Amino acid sequence: MASTRLRRIALVALAGAGSFAGTLVLSSDLLLHSSTAAIISDSxxxxxxxxxQIVFRDYLDTTGNYSEEKWKTLRRDLLSKSYGNTKDAYEAIRGMLGTLDDPYTRFMDPREFKEMEIDTSGELSGVGIQLSLDKDSKELVVVSPIDGSPASRAGVQPQDVITAIDGKSTRGMTTEDAVxxxxxxxxxxxVLELRRGAGQFVTxxxxxxRIELAxxxxxxxxxxxxxxxxxIRLKQFNANAAKDMRNAINELSGEGVSGFVLDLRxxxxxxLMASVEIARQWLDEGVIVSSSTRDGVSDVKRASxxxxxxxxxxxxxxxxxxxxxxILSGAIQDNNRGVVVGKKTFGKGLIQSVRGLSDGSGMTVTIAKYLTPSGKDIHKQGITPDVNANLSKAQAQRLKFEDLGTRNDPQYRVAESELAKLLRQSNAKPEVSFEGDVQLNVFSAN
Structure with a gap:
């Protein structure tokens, strides 16, 4: 049976902008009749x-475009056709997944799948851009450039729209095509041509x-x-992130810092599990995140x-x-562990599973949505900061990479100011006094 040769261990991913996470063990719950098995005997x-079958078993529909009957009909139609080569079959798979209208459920040929595995390992080659396909406009949007990459040094910014690559229009292009x-x-x-904001065009x-993903x-x-x-600036939740964060917290604590600014910009x-492990380094108790599948199965991650x-x-x-x-900023905010400062976040609240297929290709499929500890679904909504800190267009253009996290960084200055308030509050210790039979708590700032 086709499914018996499917690789059973998969990566669970948060594909907002760079995918990817813990492990998920798969099991086949769809049995094929022998006549159908004969149809699909070729690779x-x-x-x-x-x-x-992966979609049939596990897909969480967030667009309203999936129905079991339509999906079964599509399978019969696709398997009844002949495919002259692997490329034709791959295009048919992309077309099949395209009917879901879910930019996060996508197919990768063996080369693309290998590149995705490299992306999560902590090292890759390229220009250092994380891309997303806007669901409504179908435009290629920069989620963020990787710090220190050619894209970052050239001034590529989050929310830039890539309109052309080496003179070729990106209209109708998938993220795979662009990569x-x-x-x-x-x-x-x-050469990238970018549209920035209402009408500014940049080349x-x-x-x-080679991009080192520290x-x-x-x-x-x-x-x-x-x-x-x-x-502490955390740039990506890759395989090294939890270890690197632990080292940074311990080293800074050893140098006698009074408080922390954690930069997730x-x-x-x-x-996924990197975000959970890092949250546990900051939180002593409480829920970190919960997820829910299409069957209502919920998984709750807690502080340890x-x-x-x-x-x-x-x-x-x-x-x-x-x-x-x-996930990390929502857990800290909802558990009152710290103050969130800045601008509203991207709004990616879906969990993908990354599955390897039998010929070395692979796919990502949306399998769950996640909720913050307070039960908030942030998909397309984002995390709203406790304290708003703007960065104007002119300020962003003047801000150099080496200025991040310094007094030359306007948003960091706001964060530092909020930390000073927290430090004053933490230094206010209660003193006990008595007036008659009434005990009063008087707070004095040391």
Whole structure:
């Protein structure tokens, strides 16, 4: 049977902008009649049926375009046709998944699937752009450039729309099509044409390079009041993120910082369990995130009682903070562990499972939605900060990469100010006094 050769261990992904997460063990619950099995005995149809079955079993419909009967009819139609080569079969699979109108449920040929696996490993080659296909406009949107990448150095910004690649219009182009054109050998050039905001058009020449995905940058900053601030910028939730975060928290704590600013701006997300593990480093108790499948099965991730620090915390977010970033910032906000500062986040609240198929290709499929601890569904809504901190267009253009997390960074200054308030509150200790039979709590700031 086709499904028996399906790779059973899969990555669970938060594909907001860069996919990807823990593990999910699959089981086949669809049995094929022998006549149908004969139809799909050749390899292209076998892979096609594997993809079909994954959707049939696990897909969470968020668009209203899926029905079981239509999906069965589509299967019969596709398997009744002949495919001259693997490429034709792959295009048929993409067309099949395209009927769902879900940009996060997509097919990857073996090369694309291998590249996706590299993306989560902590190293890749290219220009360092995380892409998303806007569901309504069908435009290719930059979720965020990776810090230190050619795209970041050239000034590519979150929400930029890629209108052309090397002179070729991106109209009707999928993210896979775009990645094929943007990626290439290290040292070669690619030209992107971007639309920014209402009508500004920008052309950037990028030299492809190997992108090192260091998950964390950290430093000790000194606030105007003399307090030591531990600044941590988490750039991506890859396989190294939890380890790197643990090291940063411990090192900064050892240097005597009074509180932390955790910067998740333009962090496109990544591995689900990385976000949970990092949340556990900040939270001693409480729910971190819950997820719900189409069958109503709910999985709740909680703090483990082993937080690395209880120091005051401020979290910085912006429009490029997506997926796993929203899980982490939502958990901190809902558990009152810290103050969230910045702009409303991207709004990616769906969980994808990344499945390997028998010929080395693969696919991502939406299997669940996640909720913050308070039960909020943030898909298309995002996380609203506790304190709004704008970054004007002119400020963004003047802000250099090396200015992030410094006094030259307007949003960071707001975060540092909020941290100062938290520190004053934490230093207010109760003193007990008595007047007659009435006990009063009097607070004095040391």
């Amino acid at each position: 292209p149809k076998e892979v096609m049926d594997e993809a079909w 094929k054109l943007i990626r290439g050998k290290v040292g070669t050039k690619v 950037v020449d990028l030299i492809r390079d 998950a964390v940058d950290s430093s000790v900053n000194v606030a105007p009041n003399g307090a030591k601030v531990g600044y 333009s962090n496109p997300g990544g591995l 009682g082993r937080a690395l620090t209880k120091a005051p915390l401020v979290v910085l977010v912006n429009e490029g903070s997506a997926s796993a970033s929203e």
